[in-house]
Amino acid sequence: QSVLTQPPSVSAAPGQKVTISCSGSSSNIGNNYVSWYQQLPGTAPKLLIFASNKRPSGIPDRFSGSKSGTSATLGITGLQTGDEADYYCGTWDSSLSGYVFGTGTKVTVL
Amino acid sequence: QVQLQESGPGLVKPSETLSLTCAVSGYSIISPYYWGWIRQPPGEGLEWIGGVYHSGSTYYNPALKSRVTISLDTSKNQLSLKLISVTAADTAVYYCARLDDSSRTFNFDYWGRGTLVTVSS
Numbered sequence: 001q002s003v004l005t006q007p008p009s010v011s012a013a014p015g016q017k018v019t020i021s022c023s024g025s026s027s028n029i030g031n032n033y034v035s036w037y038q039q040l041p042g043t044a045p046k047l048l049i050f051a052s053n054k055r056p057s058g059i060p061d062r063f064s065g066s067k068s069g070t071s072a073t074l075g076i077t078g079l080q081t082g083d084e085a086d087y088y089c090g091t092w093d094s095s096l097s098g099y100v101f102g103t104g105t106k107v108t109v110l
Numbered sequence: 111q112v113q114l115q116e117s118g119p120g121l122v123k124p125s126e127t128l129s130l131t132c133a134v135s136g137y138s139i140i141s142p143y144y145w146g147w148i149r150q151p152p153g154e155g156l157e158w159i160g161g162v163y164h165s166g167s168t169y170y171n172p173a174l175k176s177r178v179t180i181s182l183d184t185s186k187n188q189l190s191l192k193l194i195s196v197t198a199a200d201t202a203v204y205y206c207a208r209l210d211d212s213s214r215t216f217n218f219d220y221w222g223r224g225t226l227v228t229v230s231s
Contacts, residue, residue, distance in 0.1 A: 002155065035217035037156075044205055044224050045148075045156065050217035088156055092216040098171055099146070099158040099209070099216065 003028060004089055004102035011108040012079050020074040020105045022089035028100055032091045034072040036065055039086045048087070049074060081109050112137040114206050114222035122200075122229050128193040131183075132206030132222055139182055140164050144209040145189045146218065147180060149202040157202075161209060162189060196229045203227075 005023045012018045022034065036049035047056055049065035052072060064075045072089055089102035118130035132145070139145060146161030160170035162180045170178050179192045193200060203226050207218040 033215045033217075035215075037218070044221040045218070046221070047217055047219050050210070050219070051213070051215045056219065090156075090216075090218070092211075092214070096172060098160070098169055099218075101148075101156040101158060104155040 002103045003093060003096075003100050004091070006087075006089060006102040006105045008103070009106045009108060011110055013110045014079055014081065016079050017075065017077045018079060018107060019076075020087055020089075020107070022072040022074070022102045024070050024072075024091065024100075026070060027095035028070075028091050028093040029067065029072055030070040031094060034065065034067050035090045036063075036072075036074045037088045037090060039088065041085070045088065076107070079107075079109055083107055084109050112208060112220040114208070114220060116204060116206050116222045116225040118204075118225060118227070120226060120228060122196055122227060123231050124197055124229055125195055128191070128196050128200060128227055128229070130191045130204055130206075130225065130227070131188050132190070133186070133188045134208075135187070137208075139187050139189065140184050144169075144211055145182065146207055146209050147189075147191045148205045148207060148218070149200075150205070150224075151199075151202040154202075159191065159193075159204075198229050201227065201229045 033051045037045040038048045039045045052067040053065045093100045113135045147159040203224040205224045206222045208220040
């Protein structure tokens with residue numbers, strides 16, 4: 001049972017924008033940075049966003065992250081067919097003294 | 111370039127012990143980072159299992175804590191996972207990954223490719 005809630009799926013046409021929400025609590029998102037991971041079919045997750053809004057080297061600026069209170073959001077602009085994947089948020093939970101992942105969101109390009 | 115590679119039996123019988131290792135190359139595991147295990151049941155989401163700091167301190171998912179042991183082998187630059195008394199619910203792809211907790215950013219920045227472990231008689 002994940003403590004971070006995401007919508008099961010989002011979809012949009014190529015070139016459009018999607019946003020994915022991640023809802024938590026004061027013990028996790030409210031007091032820690034959020035990361036986002038992209039998992040393409042059949043592959044391991046890949047770090048997409050760290051420290052809530054920073055991109056690792058090599059991640060295009062079409063991907064962006066933000067955080068407000070106990071929620072975080074991932075945005076993908078200029079949607080491409082190669083963006084079809086599952087996306088997970090994650091952060092440290094101070095109450096659990098452990099890492100927690102979101103429930104995951106499947107992005108479909110129409 | 112940091113690389114991680116999981117290995118171990120792909121099939122484990124119910125009630126037995128699941129044992130996996132993760133070989134780390136391109137980086138020393140005694141450097142100040144946290145090394146963790148994550149699993150993903152078929153068709154489901156990611157679940158953090160636990161991990162170990164370079165100092166040897168461990169953190170475990172409370173739901174699995176009674177059955178899990180994670181440790182470092184500094185001589186081989188690898189980490190290991192042991193999960194006892196497995197059931198079919200432990201069938202999953204198991205990933206090892208490095209957690210960067212610098213400035214409390216807490217992100218898994220390097221991942222192995224994962225290994226599928228099936229629990230079945």
